[in-house]
Amino acid sequence: MDLIANHISHRFGDLAVLDDVSFTVSAGEVVAIVGPSGCGKSTLLSILGGLLQPTSGAPELRGTPPADSLNPLTFVFQDFALLPWASVEENVEFPLLHAQLSAAQRRALVEDALRRTGLTDFRNTYPKQLSGGMRQRVGISRALAVRPAILLMDEPLSALDSQTRELLMEDFVRLLADGGMGAVYVTHNLEEAARLADRIVVLSRRPGRIREVVAVSMTRAERGDIAAREKLLALQNQIWSLIRTEAIDAEREVQHA
Amino acid sequence: MIRIARLAVAGLLTIMAMGATRAEDALKARIGVLRLSSSAPVFIAQDKGYFREAGLDVELKFFDAAQPIAVATTAGDIDFGVTAFTAGLYNLAGKGVLKVIGGMSREKAGYPLIGYFASNNAYAAGLKTPKDLAGKRVVVTQVGSSFHYSLGLLADKYGFKLSEVKIIPLQSLSNAAAALKGETVDAALLPVSTARKLMDEGGAKFLGWVGDETPWQLGAVFAAPKTLTNKVLVTKVLAALAKADREYHDVILAAMKDGIAPINEKTRPLLEIIAKYTNLPVEQVVGNCAYIDPDGKLDVKNVDNQIKWLQEQGFADKGFDANAIIARDFVKAD
Amino acid sequence: MLDRAASEIAQDAATRPVRFRGAGFVPASSRLGGWIALALVIALWQAAGSAGLVNPLFLPAPLAIARAIYQLAISGALWQHVSASLLRIGVGWVLGTAAGVAVGFAIGLSRLARSVGITFISALFPIPKIALLPLLILWLGIGEEPKIATIALGVFFSTAISVYSGVDAVPRNLIRMAQSFNVPFATIVRKVIWPGALPAILAGFRITASVALLLVVSAEMIGAQYGIGAFVLQAGNLMQTDQLLAGVVILSVFGLAVGKVIGWLEVKLLHWR
Numbered sequence: 001m002d003l004i005a006n007h008i009s010h011r012f013g014d015l016a017v018l019d020d021v022s023f024t025v026s027a028g029e030v031v032a033i034v035g036p037s038g039c040g041k042s043t044l045l046s047i048l049g050g051l052l053q054p055t056s057g058a059p060e061l062r063g064t065p066p067a068d069s070l071n072p073l074t075f076v077f078q079d080f081a082l083l084p085w086a087s088v089e090e091n092v093e094f095p096l097l098h099a100q101l102s103a104a105q106r107r108a109l110v111e112d113a114l115r116r117t118g119l120t121d122f123r124n125t126y127p128k129q130l131s132g133g134m135r136q137r138v139g140i141s142r143a144l145a146v147r148p149a150i151l152l153m154d155e156p157l158s159a160l161d162s163q164t165r166e167l168l169m170e171d172f173v174r175l176l177a178d179g180g181m182g183a184v185y186v187t188h189n190l191e192e193a194a195r196l197a198d199r200i201v202v203l204s205r206r207p208g209r210i211r212e213v214v215a216v217s218m219t220r221a222e223r224g225d226i227a228a229r230e231k232l233l234a235l236q237n238q239i240w241s242l243i244r245t246e247a248i249d250a251e252r253e254v255q256h257a
Numbered sequence: 258m259i260r261i262a263r264l265a266v267a268g269l270l271t272i273m274a275m276g277a278t279r280a281e282d283a284l285k286a287r288i289g290v291l292r293l294s295s296s297a298p299v300f301i302a303q304d305k306g307y308f309r310e311a312g313l314d315v316e317l318k319f320f321d322a323a324q325p326i327a328v329a330t331t332a333g334d335i336d337f338g339v340t341a342f343t344a345g346l347y348n349l350a351g352k353g354v355l356k357v358i359g360g361m362s363r364e365k366a367g368y369p370l371i372g373y374f375a376s377n378n379a380y381a382a383g384l385k386t387p388k389d390l391a392g393k394r395v396v397v398t399q400v401g402s403s404f405h406y407s408l409g410l411l412a413d414k415y416g417f418k419l420s421e422v423k424i425i426p427l428q429s430l431s432n433a434a435a436a437l438k439g440e441t442v443d444a445a446l447l448p449v450s451t452a453r454k455l456m457d458e459g460g461a462k463f464l465g466w467v468g469d470e471t472p473w474q475l476g477a478v479f480a481a482p483k484t485l486t487n488k489v490l491v492t493k494v495l496a497a498l499a500k501a502d503r504e505y506h507d508v509i510l511a512a513m514k515d516g517i518a519p520i521n522e523k524t525r526p527l528l529e530i531i532a533k534y535t536n537l538p539v540e541q542v543v544g545n546c547a548y549i550d551p552d553g554k555l556d557v558k559n560v561d562n563q564i565k566w567l568q569e570q571g572f573a574d575k576g577f578d579a580n581a582i583i584a585r586d587f588v589k590a591d
Numbered sequence: 592m593l594d595r596a597a598s599e600i601a602q603d604a605a606t607r608p609v610r611f612r613g614a615g616f617v618p619a620s621s622r623l624g625g626w627i628a629l630a631l632v633i634a635l636w637q638a639a640g641s642a643g644l645v646n647p648l649f650l651p652a653p654l655a656i657a658r659a660i661y662q663l664a665i666s667g668a669l670w671q672h673v674s675a676s677l678l679r680i681g682v683g684w685v686l687g688t689a690a691g692v693a694v695g696f697a698i699g700l701s702r703l704a705r706s707v708g709i710t711f712i713s714a715l716f717p718i719p720k721i722a723l724l725p726l727l728i729l730w731l732g733i734g735e736e737p738k739i740a741t742i743a744l745g746v747f748f749s750t751a752i753s754v755y756s757g758v759d760a761v762p763r764n765l766i767r768m769a770q771s772f773n774v775p776f777a778t779i780v781r782k783v784i785w786p787g788a789l790p791a792i793l794a795g796f797r798i799t800a801s802v803a804l805l806l807v808v809s810a811e812m813i814g815a816q817y818g819i820g821a822f823v824l825q826a827g828n829l830m831q832t833d834q835l836l837a838g839v840v841i842l843s844v845f846g847l848a849v850g851k852v853i854g855w856l857e858v859k860l861l862h863w864r
Contacts, residue, residue: 324828324830327830328830331648332649343828344828344829344830345827345828345829345830346830348829348830348831349648349830352648354646354648396814399824399825399828400825400828400829401825401828401829402828425733425814426814426821426824426825427728427733427812427813427814428812428824429724429725429812431724431725432724432725432728432812432813434725435724435725435726435728435729436728436732436733436814438729439728439729439730439732441728441732441733441734442733442814572829573829574831
């Protein structure tokens, strides 16, 4: 199943946020969206996932999702969006409650999702008892439980410290490798984009337009290697040079506001 | 610094001197009253300057219920209280913190004050006279109030038991009127001022006046024991009130016919004074004149009866009688 | 392989400790301390009463109050008063709360209910319920109905307000999350909004329970023969201050008990906080 951004534009009142953005995420592909602060990255993701109505244009799907997918387009949120009154297990089970599943099927999905994120021993813990990294693992586990075709990840690591971020990035690489999932990965962190994406969509400053789509030639497995580090740095620098001036302008604008 | 201190001392001396001269000029007194015509002599004595002539500087403090006047007298916020007897007042007096020093309003035949009223339905079903109240649901404002006691007297007169009557305390006159109008009770005891409006609206039927059925001593003048040590003050206050009592009796009460005072050149000045203090038009004052003994006498026997009744009902503490709460030096008994 | 940096303390100069300056500003409440203070105040009060420093009419001593409660208890009237009041408080509170929760949720969830409901609540909430007593008597008579209605009305408005602010306070991101998993409306209300609003609702219960206790005195103005409120009113009318305070003590014991129950509910239901 492919996800297509078809000439999407969006305004918040007088403020133009997105201007005619079009691209396609093919089945199993990971596309990162980067750009200066306030370029409409997260707005674009909300539109793609059907949580926000665009002013013009539309998100579209092509082809059918895998038969076992309960929720083809599944979000992973920046702030985790866990139910604080529910245990880890209940949080993972939450999106399955209304699905047409037998109890045994539901159990199996929850168990599998917990196992893949290493949360089996934490099933009875509550979110407030967990560190930030573990909380986001719960968010990912919940997303995996519904067997998504495409993960919509909205800055999933930006609320975490750098060590945790490093560890979770390794998890992502592993999960993307064995899940056959595609993903749209919104981030302002160029290192994450370079490590995870097959293609990187670079948006301009507000109103966000596509400036460049950069393909990353290495496989994700290769990129974890020390030898690849130099290449990845070069790639990050290349993207940084595309957005640097605009990032400075955006920064100034924020300060004036 | 020294100059300021000197000034301060001088100022203090002046103030003290002024205080001393004032004390010689006039005896001060604060009297607590309700804005009801049952306190008419107090208004007359104040307005016509009888207090001033007696060398008194009287300040009237207005209250909106009887009980707070008794409490304020006990607490020393006022020196004299003029209002109806209540169980609360007797309980205070029984503890020795209040003394009765004179009589005021009375229930008396021919002078409408408190009446018995039936709801329209109960009237239609046969509740036509006060003695039919036995076995009915009757509203009073509060247990142990004048209304409750009046009902007790009625029970004694017609030989039924008060316990046969279902007493419903509704705390305020407006609640009582609403219950009567809403047909949720059979009858109520109400003051003439509340009842008149209700009858004009067709919300209730008149059964009779308490004064016609069972006359009794409704109100009194009282003071805290501390005030009584100032004999000159008490004597002067009572004398001024007696003068007003006499005038009120001779001019207005003596002229009353069918429970209504005529408005003529003789009565008008006094009626206007009462109207002024009670915030009522003269036309309403005339049907609202409580009987007051011309000599300010107190029906001591009835006071004793009231206390006994309240004690029997459990509303007053046991162990005191009328003699214990009356200041013999000042009270003129019937 | 890593080079180790020197870690021992240099011995060449005299050291002095850094002064600790972070003391204070962390009041720890001691359970025992509260009780001791209460006991002390009561003892002092009793002493002042026994020594004749305080006029027993203005402030009856604790022993006199205890005696009044004891007499009430052995005469059997205490139980009559308490059960009559508890029934009114209980039924009034449940009715007011049920209606308040329903209206609060409607206001929190529907645009129409919000615009209508908030206007009405703002207009009607500040009306003192005592002012409505004559009307309630006209509409509902003088039986149990107007007494229960007085309490239910008072409880209703506070509940509706705390419920809809509770619903408003449920984090929007949780609702978006649920929507992103295609969770149906009813399930979002039941599984996200209800538990999310529960802390505010329980905090509201604390207030409405006190409101119900306050209003039982007003409610029992309406021709009540039994009830703690009626008892307090009668004692006030008769200037029996020891009985008056006895009634007040019973009411505050109610208040403490209700506070405990709600505290227990909070621990039970909001353990996740």
